[in-house]
Amino acid sequence: MPADRNPHPPTEAAVPAETSQDATPASAAPAPAPRTPDQAGVPAETAPARPAPPRTKVPTQAGVPGQAGVPGQAGVPDQTGVSAQSGVPAQVAPAPRAPEPSDVPAPAEPAQDDAAPAAAWQETAATPHEPAAATDQPDPVPGPPAVPDAPAPAPATPADVSAESTPAGAAPSADTAGPADGVAADQEAAESEPADQEADIERREARPADPEQALAAVRWRLDPETLREEAPDPAALREIRDGLTTKLGSALDNRSRARLLSLRSVASRILGELDDAVADGRLALTYAEATGELRRTALARARLAEVLRWRGEYAEADRLFAEANSPELPDRLRAVLHEHAGRSCYDQGRLTEACLHFERALDLRQGEDGELNARTTLALDAVTERAATGGFGPKPRSRETLLGGERHPVPTFDEEQELWGYADAEGELVIAHRYAEVQPFREGLAWVRRPEASRWALIDTAGAALIEANNGYRAVGSFSEGLSWVSMDGKGRWMAVDRTNIVKIPPGYEDVRPFRGGLAAVRQNGGWGAVDRTGQVVVPTRYHGLTTALADGRQVDGFTEDGLAGVELAGRRGVVDRTGRVLVPPAYPSLVVHPVAFLVADESGRWGALDRRGELLIDLEHPGRAAVVAEIDRLLADTTPVL
Numbered sequence: 001m002p003a004d005r006n007p008h009p010p011t012e013a014a015v016p017a018e019t020s021q022d023a024t025p026a027s028a029a030p031a032p033a034p035r036t037p038d039q040a041g042v043p044a045e046t047a048p049a050r051p052a053p054p055r056t057k058v059p060t061q062a063g064v065p066g067q068a069g070v071p072g073q074a075g076v077p078d079q080t081g082v083s084a085q086s087g088v089p090a091q092v093a094p095a096p097r098a099p100e101p102s103d104v105p106a107p108a109e110p111a112q113d114d115a116a117p118a119a120a121w122q123e124t125a126a127t128p129h130e131p132a133a134a135t136d137q138p139d140p141v142p143g144p145p146a147v148p149d150a151p152a153p154a155p156a157t158p159a160d161v162s163a164e165s166t167p168a169g170a171a172p173s174a175d176t177a178g179p180a181d182g183v184a185a186d187q188e189a190a191e192s193e194p195a196d197q198e199a200d201i202e203r204r205e206a207r208p209a210d211p212e213q214a215l216a217a218v219r220w221r222l223d224p225e226t227l228r229e230e231a232p233d234p235a236a237l238r239e240i241r242d243g244l245t246t247k248l249g250s251a252l253d254n255r256s257r258a259r260l261l262s263l264r265s266v267a268s269r270i271l272g273e274l275d276d277a278v279a280d281g282r283l284a285l286t287y288a289e290a291t292g293e294l295r296r297t298a299l300a301r302a303r304l305a306e307v308l309r310w311r312g313e314y315a316e317a318d319r320l321f322a323e324a325n326s327p328e329l330p331d332r333l334r335a336v337l338h339e340h341a342g343r344s345c346y347d348q349g350r351l352t353e354a355c356l357h358f359e360r361a362l363d364l365r366q367g368e369d370g371e372l373n374a375r376t377t378l379a380l381d382a383v384t385e386r387a388a389t390g391g392f393g394p395k396p397r398s399r400e401t402l403l404g405g406e407r408h409p410v411p412t413f414d415e416e417q418e419l420w421g422y423a424d425a426e427g428e429l430v431i432a433h434r435y436a437e438v439q440p441f442r443e444g445l446a447w448v449r450r451p452e453a454s455r456w457a458l459i460d461t462a463g464a465a466l467i468e469a470n471n472g473y474r475a476v477g478s479f480s481e482g483l484s485w486v487s488m489d490g491k492g493r494w495m496a497v498d499r500t501n502i503v504k505i506p507p508g509y510e511d512v513r514p515f516r517g518g519l520a521a522v523r524q525n526g527g528w529g530a531v532d533r534t535g536q537v538v539v540p541t542r543y544h545g546l547t548t549a550l551a552d553g554r555q556v557d558g559f560t561e562d563g564l565a566g567v568e569l570a571g572r573r574g575v576v577d578r579t580g581r582v583l584v585p586p587a588y589p590s591l592v593v594h595p596v597a598f599l600v601a602d603e604s605g606r607w608g609a610l611d612r613r614g615e616l617l618i619d620l621e622h623p624g625r626a627a628v629v630a631e632i633d634r635l636l637a638d639t640t641p642v643l
Contacts, residue, residue, distance in 0.1 A: 224378055261287065262281060262299060304320055335372060339372065343379065420436070430463075436449050509523060516557070519578060527544070530565065544569055
């Protein structure tokens with residue numbers, strides 16, 4: 001994106017503590033009654049459809065770093081100025097669409113996550129659609145909107161309001177009415193006008209006042225041939241988009257701006273205004289990435305990917321879908337991501353790959369999502385019809401191919417020489433068998449050891465040495481995020497070096513783990529903690545363990561993609577975030593990180609759940625984890641991610 005469209009990069013600097021759903025202080029939720037989704041801070045992709053039963057609260061997204069007063073990025077001035085174009089604090093500067101309410105910033109209001117919980121959930125719950133983004137430059141004048149196909153009958157929702165609807169008793173056309181008929185027609189039209197206006201007002205009042213809630217209430221019609229959504233009422237959708245633009249005028253934090261911009265890109269996309277949609281989508285992704293939050297970033301990527309799919313820019317769209325679909329996301333969101341990735345493959349004639357995505361979406365929801373089942377059935381019918389004439393297309397691509405990463409050589413062993421070398425994807429030898437030990441390539445680099453040497457050397461994919469064995473490293477770890485842990489004695493005093501052998505973190509650690517999300521678990525003086533890539537201690541080395549158990553059965557050394565880590569102290573487990581803040585004190589014999597909660601067990605083996613602030617969500621009364629997960633799913637029953 002041209003630099004002049006966003007002179008102020010996203011930052012949390014100089015932004016007061018957010019009052020959004022994501023960052024609502026724990027004290028804000030009344031203790032006696034079960035909390036509603038907005039109070040509990042459920043991520044946008046999961047909005048419960050019914051109130052929780054007694055002693056049950058809805059999962060929250062709180063505890064993600066950067067919620068309040070997070071220092072700005074280095075070298076970025078405080079974004080406290082006001083844009084001359086939009087009157088919006090310069091931190092985001094949404095671009096107004098000609099003179100409209102967004103030109104005058106709305107008075108300060110609670111962040112969306114508190115003010116309009118259902119709307120905020122679109123951030124992570126709804127459908128892959130949302131309105132366009134604001135920039136600090138006026139938006140280009142949009143061309144005439146595409147004429148929408150005639151909408152099929154749909155459930156009566158607020159989005160079904162049609163400004164062009166004609167009352168049943170409309171007067172006959174003046175072209176066919178005689179003199180007397182013309183007078184009658186005029187009288188009838190005059191009488192029906194107020195009724196028509198009243199009906200229109202009633203329909204508008206039926207639509208949620210908040211534009212995010214209104215967008216979530218829209219029930220799109222899916223075209224059976226193109227697998228693209230169509231708006232049942234384009235005029236109503238434009239009103240929703242204008243409302244999102246107005247809300248952008250008072251959005252002061254990266255979270256809200258990322259959400260509102262990506263939602264607005266959804267509206268613009270479905271209205272056929274793809275230039276506006278892609279501009280908003282790219283800016284939304286910038287803000288989302290600045291928050292460091294997994295779900296928010298995944299949604300922004302998916303919404304931008306869907307715009308690019310409509311523009312025919314499939315390589316980038318497919319890459320963004322692959323990047324967005326993390327196994328640490330809730331299954332309902334992952335299912336929708338697979339569904340939309342499948343539609344992109346369908347457009348390209350990659351029908352086998354499309355079927356794999358559709359099947360994976362169904363598997364993730366296990367047949368429990370009726371709307372997803374109906375959409376997927378329609379998509380598979382479209383695939384069948386197209387395959388009958390053109391076949392199923394090329395073989396499916398790997399995730400690595402979609403992400404566009406280089407395919408590195410892989411280790412290969414010569415049994416006669418008893419030496420290791422490396423071969424390419426076709427099995428051709430590219431680095432000769434001359435090493436006694438090798439490690440796989442990571443980030444284009446691999447550690448190797450020759451038979452005559454006791455120390456390791458670093459090579460690139462061509463076999464050229466970047467760090468010679470005479471540097472004395474007896475123990476080494478693969479590169480991760482540009483750094484590798486190395487030890488001179490092979491027993492301890494680990495330090496981190498870059499590919500040029502410059503020491504970035506001095507020696508002093510007894511044990512270490514690879515960097516993940518900018519942090520690495522380290523052990524010093526018998527205790528585990530974490531350091532960042534500069535060597536700054538983020539989590540004090542006072543814990544007996546720093547391993548995170550995930551709900552899908554995986555174990556992660558250190559932090560999850562969402563910036564959470566399990567800690568152990570005296571056999572009890574808790575959770576810290578990437579800033580070192582303790583979310584759950586080490587008090588539970590067992591603790592598992594769920595996409596929207598923490599599953600915990602007591603000494604008797606009874607399981608329950610805590611929300612993302614560490615507050616009780618589900619009582620510890622269930623015999624196993626599966627029952628708790630089922631209860632969480634029940635709370636989130638009727639939510640649909642809006643892409």
